Amino acid sequence: MSAATHRALVRLPADARGRTRVEVVELPTPRLGPEDVLLAPVTSGICGTDWQILRGLRADPSRVLGHEGVARVVEPGGTGLRTGSLVTVNPTHPDDPSFLLGHNLPGLWAERTRIPATAVRAGLVLPVPEGADRPEVAALAEPLASVLYGLEIAVGVTRPAALVVWGDGTVGRLAREAWQRRLPGTHCLLVGYGADAVDPRAPGLAELLAGLPEPVGVLIATPRTGTLEALSAVDRHVRGRLMVDVHAGLPSGPVPLSAGEVDVAALRADNCGGEPRPPRVRRFDRPTGPLLLYGHRGVSNRHLRQAVDLLLARPPEPRGGGVLTHEVDLPGAADLVNSVLDADRRVADGRRVLKTAIRTGGGDDG
Incomplete structure (x- = not known):
């Protein structure tokens, strides 16, 4: 069973310019309905859309962002998924606009994320090979x-x-x-x-x-x-x-x-x-x-699997090189996001911020 609480990177109230800084907060772990699945994110990405939300350029309401990444199954909810297996989530439901992971539902910038039954039934929780939690795979897929x-x-x-x-x-x-x-x-x-x-x-x-x-x-x-x-x-x-x-x-x-x-x-x-x-x-x-x-908007499961396979076939990106420029834990992600928002420039640790991977551990404490 999952812990009663978990840490998450949570958006704070907007400032006068509409920007939302973030902080690491202890939250109650969500209770599951029938056929819901509980995941423990291992690695997630910060994407351009996330930066738009953080800067107040989009009105997406979720307090916990993150729609790209890889997680381990904590509670499979009778779905046939194996506890502990590695999965990714297709963040866009083709037929249900109420599911948009990390936009109108809590996302992957957390130690626990609930995926509702409607998304599970649509096949949006996809098993991926071991090794797909490499930062450059999870954040770029x-x-x-x-x-x-x-x-x-x-x-x-x-x-x-x-x-x-x-x-x-x-x-x-x-x-x-x-x-x-x-x-x-x-x-x-x-x-x-x-x-x-x-x-x-x-x-x-x-x-x-x-x-x-x-x-x-x-x-x-x-x-x-x-x-x-x-x-x-x-x-x-x-x-x-x-x-x-x-x-x-x-x-x-x-x-x-x-x-x-x-x-x-x-x-x-x-x-x-x-x-x-x-x-x-x-x-x-x-x-x-x-x-x-x-x-085009969103991607198909086929495109996601193809992307994972291509990235797994590539040598790992060196930290600080290539497209993946930063790798941080949850507190480090808060520092990076807030420093970029304060400076109004996509620069952190003296480097341009392209893709950032957030490592959350994937249930190591659960």
Whole structure:
């Protein structure tokens, strides 16, 4: 049986700017209903969406965030899952919007997390191989799965001669690697703020975009606040056949593009959790060439398993290198989150924060 209480990283009341600092708090371990499952997270990730919530850019109500990671089963609730086995959770229910792990339900930044029966029955608790709790696997599987989802849609539409990845955070860098592995030899332009990227404010960027060989594929993986600027720039400067994956979130409502006004947020929601098949891709006629526009939310179990397998096959990332830049325990996560919020810069311990893995132990005390 699980302990009566557990530690969790809990959001505090918002400050005047809407930001929510966090602290480690002892909470009552949730009681389970029929067919609920209790998990002990081992390793979880801090993703870009989490940073948006912490900064007050999204209104998600959960006090405990965390929707990507690996856990051990503590109480299987008669589901057939084995106590002590390693699992991951698909955080998005395709048919039940009330289940969105770490957004409107308590997430994985805790020593115990309850997964409700509706998600268990939908098969969202997935067994994974031993070793999948490695920080770079647990923290990167869900974002890589989302990249693979978008890539699968793209290759079903056209093979690009050039690729633009706009946003050089975790998703952007995973996308560049995945696209170049799937489509070797494709010219790739990374737009962002890292040393290997072109700054989006660079005066020569428009010329670079205009000179790309068509067809051009674009993946927009910016923070939510940069999505519209990136979409407008590629629409304005890329000529010929253009395919855009709006991976990043954006406000609802019409967006002015050269082909007319488009509700890009609604279009992005057309593909969710691997459905429908074939995915929906909209075509718009621009003065400079056709625009093929799509987006997607969530991932399928198939994408998650594929991502876990790919990451397990890779050598472990050195701590502080690659996409996984920080590894912390729960108190260390509180320090990192609060320092980033206070400084208003994604920097901790002198390094840019891309992906952070939080180690919670996975029931070592239970």
